């Protein structure tokens with residue numbers, strides 16, 4: 001059976017399927033915002049994109065969370081899931097699929113996949129002994145534990161001793177194949193530090209891992225032994241596959257894998273790297289399926305140096321942030337300020353400072369004052385010149401010419417901070433340019449051509465900046481494009497703004513019907529309590 005028939009133009013990516021043990025927080029939002037920026041960027045490149053997110057609803061962690069509230073697990077999940085969906089709407093996330101592991105059709109995919117792994121001879125029964133972190137849903141090595149038998153990721157949770165009959169997956173059989181795969185696909189695990197972590201872990205020798213639990217009801221039964229419940233991670237990873245089905249499709253692997261497989265990018269936090277970079281490819285090898293292109297494990301958002309998390313409860317509420325500052329502000333801050341891959345602390349004073357400096361002052365004021373100058377200095381509120389009139393050595397044109405290529409390269413390696421940073425340097429250079437050139441005095445000296453050259457050059461640089469930032473701040477970029485006379489909304493019409501054209505400096509024309517100047521981002525006042 002030839003399961004895969006992926007077209008070049010497609011790009012499928014995933015966020016983790018978040019546990020529903022509590023409502024989402026800024027950490028869950030971080031991965032999802034990054035994924036949305038990648039999806040939007042890929043659309044600008046003309047790709048057919050499928051962005052998958054969703055929720056992981058099985059296992060002991062969820063069962064216990066439900067029990068603690070006196071609810072049935074399904075009822076509990078059904079109550080939490082809408083809080084994820086509404087946060088994604090609030091953050092302007094354009095996801096295509098929302099994959100819930102409790103979906104009926106998911107079970108069919110899991111059963112079919114399990115059968116393939118079973119037939120490969122990779123599942124056997126054995127005795128599992130070890131320390132288990134319910135919050136991670138993972139066995140831990142004794143040497144990894146913190147004092148008092150606590151999990152290194154969930155520092156407030158003690159691990160629990162388990163000694164039970166489980167089914168095991170023969171991970172050890174795939175040691176060499178995985179190592180060869182990592183060598184021949186050096187970009188599979190990113191960033192480099194995460195790749196080294198995985199290579200190091202694998203080189204210590206892979207142990208088979210248990211894929212079933214006893215004494216736990218909440219999950220799918222193991223197909224040929226329903227007294228056992230399938231391990232939550234075995235079923236959760238497969239929900240990426242189920243998500244590929246079109247709504248009307250019969251849930252079979254053949255239908256799921258036809259168009260979008262292999263996934264181009266799994267975006268995750270570093271806490272779940274091993275599952276995606278080791279267990280998942282081994283499971284796929286066992287089932288005879290091609291492996292994903294890339295797994296990127298980003299860093300943690302921390303509070304006072306600790307990973308923010310639902311289990312620890314030290315989280316920042318993204319809903320409040322968006323309601324107060326808007327979705328673009330939140331997206332911009334986290335993607336611009338924290339190097340993707342590294343940990344980053346959230347600090348509200350810094351948050352306000354960055355937004356005021358970059359969006360309100362550098363970008364917003366620049367557009368506003370330049371449009372107002374066009375109004376004042378140019379007949380009919382229109383520029384009379386075009387790109388051809390601007391010499392190649394013009395400072396901003398020289399900077400703008402290869403900016404698109406630089407930013408593309410940065411987005412491709414998920415260096416969002418670098419992408420935003422180089423765009424901001426064009427914006428800052430534009431502010432300096434307008435101050436140096438002083439069009440107000442050129443105007444007094446009746447040097448009209450020069451006045452218009454300066455104003456064109458600056459407005460065109462703002463346009464290019466807006467385009468290149470549109471994956472991160474789509475509302476502000478749309479607003480800028482509209483004020484510059486393009487009737488384009490980046491939330492709706494990516495196909496009419498191809499990168500090959502809009503990422504070039506010089507697109508603004510003398511036919512532009514400029515709109516009324518309006519502030520694009522209101523300066524935030526520091527309140528006393530931050």
Ligand SMILES: Nc1ncnc2c1ncn2[C@@H]1O[C@H](COP(=O)(O)OP(=O)(O)OP(=O)(O)O)[C@@H](O)[C@H]1O
Nearest residue numbers: 018019027028031268269300301307308309310311
């Ligand atoms: N502090 C954080 N920083 C960055 N990403 C995070 C953070 N917390 C969660 N995430 C994202 O969510 C994923 C983990 O999802 P999960 O549902 O386990 O959330 P969690 O808040 O870490 O839950 P818990 O605290 O119960 O482990 C991570 O891989 C990452 O994508």
Ligand SMILES: [Zn+2]
Nearest residue numbers: 133136151154
């Ligand atoms: Zn843990």
